Structure formats: C-alpha cells, structure tokens
Amino acid sequence: MSKVKLKKLIAPTLFFILMIISTIAFSNAIENLNTDQSYQLSNYTFYGGLTFAFIFFIISFQHYQDQRSIEKAYSQTKIIDETKSQFVTIASHQLRTPLTAIKWYAELLLTGGLGNLNDNQKEYLQELFHASEKMAELIDALLNVSRIEMGTFSVNPEPVNLASLIQEELKELSMQIQDKNFKFSEKYDQTIPLINLDVNLTKIIIQNLLSNAVKYTKQGGEITISLELIQKSSKVLLSVKDTGYGIPLNQQSKVFTKLFRADNIKQLDTQGTGLGLYVIKSILETFNGKIWFESTENIGSTFFIEIPITGMPKKEGKRKLTPQKHFV
C-alpha cells in the first residue's frame, strides 16, 4: 500500500481508537458511581460504544474503498483515453504515408517530368490528385474530431481581434471569391473589444463557416459577413449569409451531426467532409458559445455564431486541433 493510501486510513483509525478509549473510560466512570444500575449501565455503554466505533470504522473503510475504486476507474479511463489518442495519432500517420505517395506520384506525372500525357491521362491523374488532397483533408478533420471527443485538445487563449482574424482568413479565400465572381460585403462593429480566444480554434470556426458559404454558393451569388456586439448579453454575434443552395427543410435537423451532407449538395459537389459544422459546434460548446442557422432551399442560408466576450477558458491538453492548410 502506498503512503498516500495509508494516509487516508489514518484519520478513521485514530478516531476508532479514540472512541474505544473514551468508551472504556466512560463505562469505567459509570461503574465507579457504585449505584445499583451503574454496573449494567457501564456494560451497555461499553458494548454500545464498541459497536458504534466498529460501525463507524466499517463505514469509513467502505467509503475509503469506494474512493479508491472511483480513483482507479478514473485513472483507467485516463489510460484508455491516452491509448486511444496515441492510436489515432499513429493510425493517421500510417494512413497519410501511402496517401502522400499517391499524391506525389500523381503530381510528378502531371507536371510532365516523365514525358507528355494525352488529355485523358491528364484528366484522370487530376482526379487522382484531387481525391488524394480530399483524403488528406478528411484525415485532418477526423483527427480534430477524435481530439474533440476525447477532450485531449488544449486551449490557449490570447487577446484576439476577431474582425482582423476574419479578414485574414478571407484573404486566403480571395482566389475563390474572385473566380466565382461573388458580390461580397462585410460589416464589422468597431466597438468589439479584444477577446481571449485560442487562435487555432477560432480559425477553424471561421474557416469552416466561410468555406461553406463559398463552396455552396453559385457563381455570381452574394455573401454578407457581419460582426456585431450584443451589449445586453455581452456576446459577439457573427453572421455569414449566402445566396447558395440552402439546406432542404427535411434535413435541417441533421446539419450538426457528424458526416452529414445535404442531398442537394451531394449531387453537385464532391468536396466537403461533412465534419465542419460538427467541429464548430463542438468547439463553441466548450465555452458557452452557440451556433444556429436559417435556411431555405435554393434561396440561401445564414449561419449565426455567438461568442461570449469572456472568451475561452484555458485548458491543458496534449494535442492541438489543426486548421486546414487549403481550406476550400
């Protein structure tokens, strides 16, 4: 038995001994009264005290054992979580290695270093290359999901200017915005203070939200971003409105479930992992943030995100969630 475990038994044992001593002393004192009933009373006191001390000791010991089994179960859960987390890290490494070979060899062939290709060959290799990129993205997303579900990710808040972060992420999307000829408008409330947020996690939220709007809005559509301070509730509200395909009414309840992709999107587009909104919701829920939406099929969607200005609490963790490298 370790020192810590012994320490936890010292208090009930001392109390047990003390009770026995006081029982003996008290029953002796009664016996010494030398009255008719004193001998009988002293016996009652002695045996009653002893029984009480034993019961107390047994209850304490039982409590100690319960504590021990709770601690044991907790440490076993921790070991299992760590093993699972290591498994996911190693599995993703093993999956990425052959995937890298597929991607790099497709690239080598496509860039013509090994001779000219006809149009069909080029097209098929492009398919292969894009599929490998999508698979890499899927592995990153699954890693993030597993880290969220196991709670092994860390949160390191620092003062963040939300408007600047959104603008930074928009720059990454500028090519796609230009290509699709979007009408684009942004509105940022200047009174929003710096908020303590983990930059990586906030980037993941913004990236997923913006990339959905860009991905699922047709050529020439409209995207409106607004960031405002809701004084009354001390929260910041970010809304991203698009004139995209929208989400069919009968599927709207599934939007935040893992791997969900709306039927109208599946027919049009092979991109997207179906994990983005689930990841956003899971991150927001760790610090009382919220996400909801309004959507009409063929008219568009608006996604709302509410962030408390108190920000995210710090959380220790062995892993980090990774923002996407190319997030569209």
Added chain:
Amino acid sequence: MDKKTILIVEDDLALLRALHQKLISEGFNVIEAKDGKTGLETALQKQPDLILLDIVMPIMDGMSMLEELRKDKWGEKVPIVILTNLSSPDNFSTALKHKVFDYLVKANWTLQDVVNKVKERLGMTL
C-alpha cells in the same frame, strides 16, 4: 552558381524516390539516408546545405537525430525542414526548440510546395 546539396533522411522508399526525382529536376544535388543514424553520419560527413528530415524512422528517429546534430558545431546551424506525417504538437514544439525552419505534414503539401520551402530557406528565387 554551385548546385546546392540536399540531404533527404526518409525511410519510406516510395517517398524518398519521389522527393529525389523532384529535387534533381529542380537542379539540386541530392544525398539520401534511410534512418536517423545513417542520416546523422552522412550529414556530419557531407555537410549538405539543407536537410529534409522525417521523424518516424528505424534505428534512430528524426527527433533524436535532430538533437544529436544540434550538438555539433556545424550541425548546430544547418537548416532543417521537418517533413513528416505526424501532426503531434509534442514533436512540433521540440522541433521548434531545435530551431527547424519549418514543420510540414507531408500529406498536406505537394512536392512543389516542399521545393519552394527549400528554395525560400536557401534564399533562392522561386
């Protein structure tokens, strides 16, 4: 201008070959090692201009090689780009401590991206 020499330390032969091919086509000299121990010996002996270093390898892993290399007077300063498929931040922070130029997850980068990183670090025009 003299050709720059790149040491690739990589145990996966398919990836090693693809990297080799790409770097040669971009005008680099390429030397190879298939584990950390050989990588360390080759690096100290041949003194390349830059090292592309994998992490998960037999005999000696990339992080141990990095640690050993940084103890050497020449090895202390040689530019290193970690090229791995592990995205664990434990490795990431250790790598940063040893002043690596970048930490790239292979599956998320193209060969051209890797070459651009190498050129950027060596001050060559892209």
